[in-house]
Amino acid sequence: MKKEPRQLGYLPLEVIEKKIALPSEERIKKGPVVIIECVEDIPCDPCVESCRNKAIIKDSLTAAPAVDYEKCTGCALCVAACPGLAIFVVDNSREDKALVYIPYEMLPAPQKGDKGDALDRSGKRIGSAEVEQVRKEAHGTTVLGILVEKDLAMTVRSIKIPEKSNG
Amino acid sequence: MNSELRIENHPILEFKRGKRITFQFEGNQVEAYENESIAAALFASGVKVLSRSKRFNDPRGWFCGIGKCCSCLMRVDGIPNVRTCIVPVREGMQVERQGQRAKLPSHSEIHVEREEMNVRVLIIGGGPAGLGAGTTAGTLGLGAVIIDENPNPGGQLIKQTHKFFGSQEEYAGLRGFEIAEIMYREFKETGGVYLNETSAVGYYGQKADGRHLFIAYRRTRDGYTLLEISAKYIVVTTGAFENYLSFPGNYLPGVYGAGGVQTLMNVYGVKPGSKALIVGAGNIGLIVGYQLLQAGVEVAALIDALPEISGYLVHASKLKRLGVPIYTSHTIKNARGEESVEGATIVQIDENMKPIEGTEKDFAVDLILISVGLSATNRILAQAGCQNLYVHEMGGWIPAHNEDMETTVKGIYLAGDAGGIAEASTAMLEGRIAGAAIAQEEGCSINEIESARKTARGELWRIRKSEFLKNIEEGKKKCHQKWGEVKQT
Numbered sequence: 014m015k016k017e018p019r020q021l022g023y024l025p026l027e028v029i030e031k032k033i034a035l036p037s038e039e040r041i042k043k044g045p046v047v048i049i050e051c052v053e054d055i056p057c058d059p060c061v062e063s064c065r066n067k068a069i070i071k072d073s074l075t076a077a078p079a080v081d082y083e084k085c086t087g088c089a090l091c092v093a094a095c096p097g098l099a100i101f102v103v104d105n106s107r108e109d110k111a112l113v114y115i116p117y118e119m120l121p122a123p124q125k126g127d128k129g130d131a132l133d134r135s136g137k138r139i140g141s142a143e144v145e146q147v148r149k150e151a152h153g154t155t156v157l158g159i160l161v162e163k164d165l166a167m168t169v170r171s172i173k174i175p176e177k178s179n180g
Numbered sequence: 181m182n183s184e185l186r187i188e189n190h191p192i193l194e195f196k197r198g199k200r201i202t203f204q205f206e207g208n209q210v211e212a213y214e215n216e217s218i219a220a221a222l223f224a225s226g227v228k229v230l231s232r233s234k235r236f237n238d239p240r241g242w243f244c245g246i247g248k249c250c251s252c253l254m255r256v257d258g259i260p261n262v263r264t265c266i267v268p269v270r271e272g273m274q275v276e277r278q279g280q281r282a283k284l285p286s287h288s289e290i291h292v293e294r295e296e297m298n299v300r301v302l303i304i305g306g307g308p309a310g311l312g313a314g315t316t317a318g319t320l321g322l323g324a325v326i327i328d329e330n331p332n333p334g335g336q337l338i339k340q341t342h343k344f345f346g347s348q349e350e351y352a353g354l355r356g357f358e359i360a361e362i363m364y365r366e367f368k369e370t371g372g373v374y375l376n377e378t379s380a381v382g383y384y385g386q387k388a389d390g391r392h393l394f395i396a397y398r399r400t401r402d403g404y405t406l407l408e409i410s411a412k413y414i415v416v417t418t419g420a421f422e423n424y425l426s427f428p429g430n431y432l433p434g435v436y437g438a439g440g441v442q443t444l445m446n447v448y449g450v451k452p453g454s455k456a457l458i459v460g461a462g463n464i465g466l467i468v469g470y471q472l473l474q475a476g477v478e479v480a481a482l483i484d485a486l487p488e489i490s491g492y493l494v495h496a497s498k499l500k501r502l503g504v505p506i507y508t509s510h511t512i513k514n515a516r517g518e519e520s521v522e523g524a525t526i527v528q529i530d531e532n533m534k535p536i537e538g539t540e541k542d543f544a545v546d547l548i549l550i551s552v553g554l555s556a557t558n559r560i561l562a563q564a565g566c567q568n569l570y571v572h573e574m575g576g577w578i579p580a581h582n583e584d585m586e587t588t589v590k591g592i593y594l595a596g597d598a599g600g601i602a603e604a605s606t607a608m609l610e611g612r613i614a615g616a617a618i619a620q621e622e623g624c625s626i627n628e629i630e631s632a633r634k635t636a637r638g639e640l641w642r643i644r645k646s647e648f649l650k651n652i653e654e655g656k657k658k659c660h661q662k663w664g665e666v667k668q669t
Contacts, residue, residue, distance in 0.1 A: 019488035022461070022496035022506040053493055056605070056643035057345035059353035074347055075646040094353055096343035097494030118191050119474060119502070136503030152343065152355060153192045171501040 023134045024050055026168060036082040041166065045087020045104035045112070048167075049078050051097060063094035089114045089158075093150035103166045111166035112145060117157045121177050123147055129174035131161045140165055142172045185224045187449040191474050192341050192355070195449035203273040215331065218264035218275055219245070219252050220448040228433035228520045230254055230264065231277050239519050241433025245440025246336065247329055247379075248421035248557060254278055259285055265440070267399065268331050268377075291403030299325045301618055302394060302411035304380055304560060307335020308604045309417035309596025311363040312611025313618075316632055318370025320619035325409075326372065327396050329379040332447070334360025335419055337604065339442040341474070342467050349639045350605040357446070363608070378407065380418075383564040392564075392591060413591050413618045416561050417611060420554035420597035425459060428514040434521025438468040438551035445475045453547030457524050458482040459512050463491035463603075465551035469499050472549075480543040483510040483526050485533060492648070512548070513540060521546050558598045564589055567666040573655030574600040582663040583637075584617035585610055593618065600659070602652050605643055612636040 018024050029035070029050060036046045047068070049060065054075040061069050061078065068084035069091060071077075089102045092114050102114035117123065123144050131142035146158030161169045187195065198214030205222060212221035219230065219242050229239040230252050242252035247266035256262040257274050260282030264275070301317050303310045306328035314324040332338050340356020351359045367374065381395040391410045398405045422437035424430070434453065436444075438460070441452045456472050458465045461484035469479050482499065487509050489496050496506060513525040513535065528539035553575075561579045562568070566587035569580040578600040585593045593614040596607030616633040620626070644653035 017488065018493055020508050021500070022489055022493070022508075023500040024493060024497065050497070051494060053648070054646045055345050055492055055494070055648065056347075056646045057352060058347045059343075062348070062353070073645065074642050096345050096353055097492065098498050099494040120189055120191050120476065122191070132501055132503065134497065134501050136501050152353070152358070154343070155191075173503075 021135070024052065025134065034079065036080075040082050041103055041105045044106045045089070045102050045114070046082055047080055047085050047087060047089075047091060048101045048103055049080060049091075049099065050101065051095075051099040052077050055097065057096060059094045059096060060091045060100060063091045065090065089148070089156050092116050092156045093148070093152075093154045098154070101170060105163060105166050109163075110160040111163045112158050112160055113166060113169055114146075114156055114158050115170060115172065117155045117172070118153065121174055123155065123157055123172075123174055127174050129172045131159070131165060131169045132171040132173055133168045134170050136171070138173075139168055142169065144172070144174070185226070185451045187445065187451055187475055190449070193446060193449070197449065201269070201271040203269055203271065203275060205275045206277065212269045214270070215268050216448045217331075218254070218256065218262075218267055218269045218273070220265075220444055220450050221269045222264070222275070223444060223452075224448075224450045229277075230433070233431070238431055239433055240431060241520070242436065243424070243440060244422050244437045245443040246421070249437075253282075255282065258289060265443075266330055293400075293403070293405045295405050295407050297325070297407055297409045299409060299411050300622070301325065301413045301415065302327070302392075302409055303415045303417060304394075305335065305417035305419055305596075305598070306330070306333045306364075306374060306376070307417060307419055307596065307607060308337055308359070308363065309419070309598070309607035309611040310335070310415065311367045312608040313415045313417060313593070313595055313615040314372045314611075315363065315367045315370055316612040316615030316636075317618055318367065318372045318615075320616065320624045320628055320632065322619055322622060322624065323371045323373070324615075325375065326367070327375045327378040327380065327407075329377065331376055333364040333374055333376060336439065337363070339439070339446040340604075341446050341471055344604065346605045346643065347639070349635065350608055350643075356604070380560060383414075383560055390591065413593065413621070414564075415593045415595060415611070415614050415618070416558070416598050417594065417596050417607070418557040418560060418598045420556050420601055422550065423553045423555055425512070425550050425552050427512050429516055429521075432515050432517050432521045433519070434517065434546055435515055435548045435550065438464050438549040441547070441549055442468055442471060445477075446471060451475060451477060453477060453545070455480050455543075455545045456547040456549055457512070457526070457543050457545045458549045458551065460484060460551035460553070461486075461489040461491060461496065461506060461508065462551060462553070463495055465549065466491040466495035466499060468549060468551060469504060470495070473499075473502060473504070477547070479504045480545050481505045481507055481526070481541075483507045483512065485509070485511045485529060511535070515548055521548055524548055554597065554601045556598050556601060558594075561587060561592070561594060561598065564592055566592060567669065569659055569662055569666055571600070571655045571658050573651040573658065578655075578659060580659060580663045580666045583613075583660045585614035586617060588663070588667040600652070600655060602649070606640065606652070609636045609640040613640070
């Protein structure tokens with residue numbers, strides 16, 4: 014029997030594809046664009062407040078957010094603003110790799126060039142990832158831009174960076 | 181100093197520790213930092229056993245970490261039954277386990293001063309509800325006095341390192357400890373008085389002029405000050421405490437309330453263990469699981485007896501993508517260990533909540549977190565004669581209150597979890613409503629009151645539109661409707 018998201022504790026990609034109006038493949042290829050993995054009616058709106066282009070829309074405080082992908086520039090300000098750490102930005106415009114922006118609040122403090130395991134929504138290792146950008150944002154959430162294989166853009170959602178040895 | 185248990189690097193927090201001091205624990209010198217609790221200092225020095233059971237001499241540790249469960253009682257400077265989880269450690273303090281029966285000291289052994297206070301608005305509890313009530317009352321021209329038994333202002337906000345949901349009215353997007361600082365500052369700016377380390381003793385009735393008599397005591401450097409407070413209005417914002425769970429071995433040190441662990445690691449910067457099992461997949465369990473990872477503690481698993489998580493998916497997802505297993509339809513079978521937790525077994529349960537043989541899983545953990553719900557701290561209200569109401573949607577009995585947050589006793593109000601378990605935004609907003617209602621009783625500027633109350637009420641019912649807060653919406657409506665009936669009885 015297939016488990017439901019609330020049994021699993023996360024949203025599998027096939028559920029996301031059904032429940033969320035995702036940007037078209039063309040849009041993702043064009044440049045960075047936001048993916049908001051928030052489907053429950055949590056009373057919350059910092060994502061709406063954070064967007065300078067008014068690309069994120071909530072019909073009410075408790076409605077799940079919707080995105081106008083034409084207005085979204087993929088600036089990733091909302092990635093750091095989301096209290097649920099449920100917002101990601103995906104950029105598949107590069108030739109070689111996909112660049113995925115993720116919220117990050119763990120140690121070791123990541124640095125550009127760090128390599129680690131690319132993890133999917135269930136925490137499974139699905140490949141390797143390299144830290145391309147580190148943006149320390151207000152209130153402590155770091156936004157990491159990580160490079161992964163192009164076909165992992167919609168599956169990678171976390172990175173595990175190995176502990177650095179002292180010295 | 182046992183540096184291994186002190187958290188030095190944290191992705192979110194910077195620990196501003198006090199001066200290094202030493203105190204005595206049963207004849208041994210122990211190093212600590214000023215302003216941390218006795219229990220935290222002992223834990224950081226490797227002492228987990230704070231007392232022993234009377235009959236079987238089993239080890240006992242702290243549980244709630246916020247002064248409510250009395251699992252951490254010890255003798256401090258000769259005085260027994262001191263809640264070591266909320267009393268700050270001081271240079272030269274003498275701390276000891278108090279043995280089978282605590283001997284009460286005589287009057288001459290304790291230095292007690294007496295002080296009478298006359299206040300218009302007394303608020304019991306300085307968390308989001310109390311600060312919300314105090315700030316609104318203060319803004320409308322009524323300086324309030326808040327008493328709270330913890331050393332730091334802000335109630336349980338101070339240990340919340342995650343960013344809050346809600347909208348701007350509830351400081352959304354800020355982390356709990358940041359909200360505590362802002363709310364405390366806002367309260368102080370209205371001219372409010374905040375008495376920390378001040379514990380409620382009890383409600384002592386109404387005087388002829390309708391004022392309420394309330395007794396509290398404040399810990400001072402050399403003893404206690406007994407406060408006899410005469411208050412025209414009392415707002416009870418005493419919050420809640422963590423529920424306990426029955427299973428073999430649950431008494432072992434290492435089995436802690438999830439909230440207590442937050443206090444230890446996020447307020448005092450002490451690592452609670454090296455590997456944890458979390459029981460309960462509501463928002464608290466999920467959030468604390470993530471916070472354990474931030475503090476460098478491994479999370480072996482998170483379990484819940486229900487067939488699905490009860491917290492938000494976004495919180496669960498944060499844990500899952502870092503590789504933490506979540507087992508729904510599982511319960512804890514036992515905890516093992518001699519002097520503290522060394523392991524735990526979980527087992528799958530069927531739809532009748534019966535364990536399924538052969539599905540056991542063992543974990544070598546030294547930490548078991550219990551996050552199976554909260555119970556309201558509302559005994560002061562019961563003592564004051566406030567009527568209760570059975571409201572199924574709120575999980576049982578709650579003190580009856582109307583839309584202005586007034587109880588069935590005139591002049592006594594409540595806000596936050598004391599009036600039924602909800603969450604921090606509710607506490608802030610209910611506090612503001614209580615503050616505005618009192619201001620109205622006192623004849624303060626009507627326009628300002630109306631606008632303060634309208635905003636808070638509007639926000640409150642706006643957040644309650646969420647599927648997750650539906651029960652609260654229904655329950656509170658019932659409570660407000662029936663308030664008039666129970667008031668007559």
